[in-house]
Amino acid sequence: MAGEGDVKLLGTVVSPFAVRVRMALHLKGVSYEYLEQDLFDKGELLLASNPVHKKVPVLIHAGRPVCESLAIVEYVDEVWAGAASLLPADPYGRAVARFWAAYLDDKLFPAWIGILRAATEEDRAEKLDAALAVVEPMEDALVQCSGGKDYFAGDSVGYLDIALGCNLFWFEALHEMFGVTVIDAGRTPCLATWAERFVETEAAKKAAPPMKSMVDYAGKLRSMWAAAAAAAK
Ligand SMILES: N[C@@H](CCC(=O)N[C@@H](CS)C(=O)NCC(=O)O)C(=O)O
Numbered sequence: 001m002a003g004e005g006d007v008k009l010l011g012t013v014v015s016p017f018a019v020r021v022r023m024a025l026h027l028k029g030v031s032y033e034y035l036e037q038d039l040f041d042k043g044e045l046l047l048a049s050n051p052v053h054k055k056v057p058v059l060i061h062a063g064r065p066v067c068e069s070l071a072i073v074e075y076v077d078e079v080w081a082g083a084a085s086l087l088p089a090d091p092y093g094r095a096v097a098r099f100w101a102a103y104l105d106d107k108l109f110p111a112w113i114g115i116l117r118a119a120t121e122e123d124r125a126e127k128l129d130a131a132l133a134v135v136e137p138m139e140d141a142l143v144q145c146s147g148g149k150d151y152f153a154g155d156s157v158g159y160l161d162i163a164l165g166c167n168l169f170w171f172e173a174l175h176e177m178f179g180v181t182v183i184d185a186g187r188t189p190c191l192a193t194w195a196e197r198f199v200e201t202e203a204a205k206k207a208a209p210p211m212k213s214m215v216d217y218a219g220k221l222r223s224m225w226a227a228a229a230a231a232a233k
Contacts, residue, residue, distance in 0.1 A: 007032035008060040010046050012039055014209045014217045016109070017069035018057040020166035022207040024073040027157060028080040032059075040220075069166075070101055073159060086159040093145075097152070100141050101163035107134045108167060112182060115174055116218055117225055128180050132187060138164065139188040150197055157201055165198045166207075173214035 009025065009032050011018030025032055037046050037056050049058040049065035059066045059075065066075050077086040087094050111131035118124035145152040145160060152160035171182040185192035198204055 006062050008035055009033070010035050010037050010049060010058040010060070011056045012037055014214050015056050016166040016170055017055075019169065019207045019209065020069045020162050021057045021059060021072050021076070023157075023162040023166065023203040024076045024086060026203045026206050027086060027162070028076055028083045030076065030080050070098075070105070070163065073162065077159070084156065086153070086162070088153065088158070096145060097158070097160045097163075100138070100145070100152075100160055103137075104163050104167070108164075112167065112170060112174065115178070115180060115182070116170075116221065119226070119229070124178060124180070128182070131182050132184060135183060135188060135191065139191050142190050142194055146194075151194065157198070157203055161194075161198060162203070165195075165204060168195055168199055168204070169209050170214060171195075173211060173218060176211060177215060177218060 007025070007030055009018070009021060011021065011034065013036060022034075035045070037043060039056070042054060046056065046058065047054055049060060050056075050067045053067065055067075057067075057069055057072060059072045061075075061079070066072050073086060088097055108131070111127070111134045114127035115124055115131055118127050141160075142152055146154060149155050151157050152164070157165070168183075174180050174182060183192050183195050199208070
């Protein structure tokens with residue numbers, strides 16, 4: 001294992017962004033100390049390490065913090081360059097992978113949070129439609145990036161696989177809580193097959209949040225949102 005004793009990760013077990021980093025660290029064979037954070041009562045280390053956004057994940061390597069999950073994944077990929085690369089080798093492939101990863105964080109994350117946040121069945125159905133529309137272009141992205149292989153990165157899991165794959169556990173939680181399907185095999189069949197394959201990988205299994213933790217956390221968030229909406233009336 002590379003960099004042992006030197007690497008700390010501030011995260012929460014349910015954070016898809018922290019899950020993304022855990023997957024990257026696992027794929028690169030980096031051992032690290034994991035420090036679970038309470039986002040309802042943020043600790044000194046998190047506030048000092050990410051004073052701008054005050055969010056997880058933060059990777060602390062040799063005492064220096066690195067913030068923002070995609071930046072962290074790239075950092076991990078470059079620092080532990082000995083293990084197989086997460087980003088594509090060619091500049092065009094890297095640019096395409098970064099484009100789609102940014103798309104996922106800009107569009108997909110808020111879209112599925114919208115499903116979680118919906119206060120009525122009607123609103124939830126609208127938010128699901130919006131999320132399905134965001135997912136749709138990923139079908140072509142997968143076909144193009146993978147070149148017909150199993151993963152976005154080709155024969156093995158890479159940057160874009162974990163950028164999208166970290167959301168899959170929450171899609172399972174949304175299914176459990178509300179019966180919705182965010183990656184619909186009828187609309188995006190290749191992506192649905194990819195998702196089934198991805199969650200069975202070692203990297204995914206190691207980082208998967210327990211269903212109960214997601215459902216409990218979702219309950220807390222929904223109560224907070226309901227209280228804020230009632231207070232705003
Ligand atoms: N763009 C950030 C997003 C990180 C993020 O939203 N983290 C959430 C947990 S999933 C957080 O720390 N929220 C605390 C807060 O908003 O105060 C990344 O990719 O790292």
